[in-house]
Amino acid sequence: MRKQKTAFLIVVTVLIASGLxxxxxxxxxxxxxxxxxxSISTMQLSFLDKKLTKEKSSEETEQLKQLFPETGDITEFIEHAYKTSRRYSIKNITxxxxxxxxxxxxxGKVLRAMPITGQKPKVMYSYPxxxxxxxxxxxLAEFIREIQxxxxxxxxxxxxxxxEKEKDYLAVEIVADLYSMEEK
Structure with a gap:
């Protein structure tokens, strides 16, 4: 009986130790x-942040491309100015x-011509x-607002x-600059 008690205590001790x-x-x-x-949650948040940043930067890039087109074509601007002049009774526009x-x-310096030798600088084209x-x-005020x-x-x-003498209108001259990233 003593052997059974000892065996039982050993089994219980082993069970308790293995449970612990x-x-x-x-x-x-x-x-x-x-x-x-x-760490997975952190990585997911980081990925979402990068994705949102990429989407936001691509939207900003598109907005910048509208402000500074890659080509220097000014025909669209002239057409817009001409149509605007017709809406506001502007006469003799040239x-x-x-x-x-x-x-x-x-x-940020304005160059009249590109350097002939050396490394060519990265430039933006300005069309007065x-x-x-x-x-x-x-x-005049409405035309300027529309142009801007x-x-x-x-x-x-x-x-x-x-x-203008003896006439009820103004003779106006506006010098405007348009910009692009490449030459027209």
């Missing part, structure tokens, strides 16, 4: 699973395209255009308006 060892093993595995779950300028993107027309004050709200970046360098 098994519980430690399970706790270790659960903690490693939790850390894996956290467009005069000046020679293009280059803006060095690294320094002179717009002459006759208009009233209100029509064009989808392409347009900067107005100068605006000259002088009243």
């Amino acid at each position: 060892l098994f519980s430690f093993y399970v706790k270790l595995k659960i903690s490693s699973l939790n850390s894996l779950r956290v 467009f005069d395209l000046k020679s293009s300028e280059f803006i060095d993107l690294s320094s 255009i002179t717009i002459n027309f006759n208009s009233g004050y209100r029509d 709200n064009h989808e392409r970046l347009v900067t107005l360098k100068s605006i000259r308006a002088k009243p």
Whole structure:
């Protein structure tokens, strides 16, 4: 009977010890699973952030391409300005395209010609255009507002308006700059 008690105590002790060892093993595995779950969540968030950033940057790139088209075609701008002039009763509108300028993107300097030797700088092309027309004050203001709200970046360098003698309108000259990333 004593041998049975001893055998029973040994079996119970072995069961308790193996149960404790098994519980430690399970706790270790659960903690490693939790850390894996956290790292997976972190990776998913990182991936989603990168995806959102990529989508946002591609939208911003598209907006920049509208502001600074890759080609220097100014026909669309002239058509827009002409149609706008018709809406606001602007008379005798003419467009005069000046020679293009280059803006060095690294320094911001305006270059009249590209360097012949050495490394060619990364440039943005600027196309000055002179717009002459006759208009009233209100029509002039609306025309300028429409031109500045064009989808392409347009900067107005100068605006000259002088009243015509014995006529009730202004003779207006606007010098505007259009920009592109490549030559037309």
